[in-house]
Amino acid sequence: MINRNFQPFRVEQFLSETEHGVVFNFSESGVHPMSLQGLVELAGIDLDALLTTMIDYPQVNGKQSLRDTIAGLYPGASADGVLVTVGATEANTLVANTLLEPGDNVVCFRPTYEQISGNAANLGNEVRWVDLIESGGWAIDAEALERAVDDRTRIIHVVNPNNPTGRILTEADRARIVSAAERVGAWIVSDEVYAGTEREGDTETPSFWGSTDRVLVVNSISKAYGLPGLRLGWLVGPEDIIQHCWRRHEYASIAASMLSMELADKALAEPARSKLKARARRLIRTGFDVLTEELARHQGVFSVVPPQASAMSFVRFNLPIASEAFSMRLLREKDVLVIPGSRFGVENHFRFSSALPEDHLRNGLAKLNDLTGDILNGR
Numbered sequence: 001m002i003n004r005n006f007q008p009f010r011v012e013q014f015l016s017e018t019e020h021g022v023v024f025n026f027s028e029s030g031v032h033p034m035s036l037q038g039l040v041e042l043a044g045i046d047l048d049a050l051l052t053t054m055i056d057y058p059q060v061n062g063k064q065s066l067r068d069t070i071a072g073l074y075p076g077a078s079a080d081g082v083l084v085t086v087g088a089t090e091a092n093t094l095v096a097n098t099l100l101e102p103g104d105n106v107v108c109f110r111p112t113y114e115q116i117s118g119n120a121a122n123l124g125n126e127v128r129w130v131d132l133i134e135s136g137g138w139a140i141d142a143e144a145l146e147r148a149v150d151d152r153t154r155i156i157h158v159v160n161p162n163n164p165t166g167r168i169l170t171e172a173d174r175a176r177i178v179s180a181a182e183r184v185g186a187w188i189v190s191d192e193v194y195a196g197t198e199r200e201g202d203t204e205t206p207s208f209w210g211s212t213d214r215v216l217v218v219n220s221i222s223k224a225y226g227l228p229g230l231r232l233g234w235l236v237g238p239e240d241i242i243q244h245c246w247r248r249h250e251y252a253s254i255a256a257s258m259l260s261m262e263l264a265d266k267a268l269a270e271p272a273r274s275k276l277k278a279r280a281r282r283l284i285r286t287g288f289d290v291l292t293e294e295l296a297r298h299q300g301v302f303s304v305v306p307p308q309a310s311a312m313s314f315v316r317f318n319l320p321i322a323s324e325a326f327s328m329r330l331l332r333e334k335d336v337l338v339i340p341g342s343r344f345g346v347e348n349h350f351r352f353s354s355a356l357p358e359d360h361l362r363n364g365l366a367k368l369n370d371l372t373g374d375i376l377n378g379r
């Protein structure tokens with residue numbers, strides 16, 4: 001009938017079942033999205049020219065000029081080493097389908113965005129988790145990484161900056177990951193969708209591209225550029241591997257949409273690209289300050305390792321309630337949505353996205369504080 005061994009994508013399942021129609025949606029991972037009009041104005045798009053776009057099947061691996069622009073972001077990459085996909089989501093799925101063979105294992109860090117791991121599990125591959133250390137600011141446990149990687153490791157999956165912690169890998173951590181991968185000939189699959197959302201400075205998180213031969217980089221315009229509804233992402237890698245991914249892309253989606261490619265081309269060209277990143281960083285910085293101020297109203301209940309990037313904070317709470325029950329009460333009683341830590345395999349946490357207009361953020365946080373008061377008072 002159906003494949004009962006299927007493992008759902010637990011974060012995305014939670015989101016797609018709860019997020020529509022909620023008044024205070026703090027579950028998104030990107031910044032407040034742009035309107036089409038906002039993008040047209042910011043990028044100086046010629047609307048008359050846009051209206052002449054033929055709604056034909058686009059070039060399947062991605063419009064040439066868009067692939068040229070993307071390749072230009074990665075020193076030494078060629079346009080033939082770029083595949084344009086339906087979001088980073090499709091890119092991640094293609095990578096798992098392309099690289100993994102029976103008996104291979106995949107090494108992932110927890111908590112993370114569990115897409116490569118979920119795909120790997122559904123393909124029947126072993127997933128080896130390396131727990132990040134919260135007391136060290138969600139640092140990598142170097143010894144655990146060494147123990148996890150062996151000669152059947154095909155992929156070391158990295159989300160950098162990470163979802164849900166917002167942590168950016170240190171130079172030393174990057175070097176450890178490269179050396180572990182090189183030791184066994186594994187691929188580093190680096191999901192870099194949050195590069196460009198740095199909270200503490202304007203230096204973009206360095207890509208893994210160029211750090212060793214076996215690297216595949218995944219990215220999209222969903223997060224740092226605030227354009228998730230265009231569903232436009234990409235994969236960068238060695239040309240032969242990109243060709244193999246392209247063959248799977250023909251099965252999965254044929255191509256990203258023509259209009260999305262047109263608009264992505266404009267959004268990624270300078271100066272639009274820098275302006276979009278500056279907008280994201282602005283929203284992220286004020287949003288985080290409001291979040292910490294509001295969470296301080298209940299002393300000793302909430303704590304958070306400040307995210308170095310992204311709109312998200314992975315907030316620890318000290319309340320007598322499980323994270324799933326906390327999120328569901330918040331949704332049902334207060335019309336506020338956050339993602340329970342359980343969806344990332346970590347209890348007593350929730351993921352909160354704060355890169356939103358300030359009034360809306362404060363009003364929703366007041367409701368979260370109301371529920372916190374109720375729980376503390378045994379209600």
Ligand SMILES: Cc1ncc(COP(=O)(O)O)c(C=O)c1O
Pocket residue numbers: 029086087088089090113159163191193219220221222228231232233
């Ligand atoms: C780390 C990570 N990768 C990929 C995605 C999917 O993004 P896209 O909208 O580009 O498909 C997300 C979305 O939350 C994410 O957090």
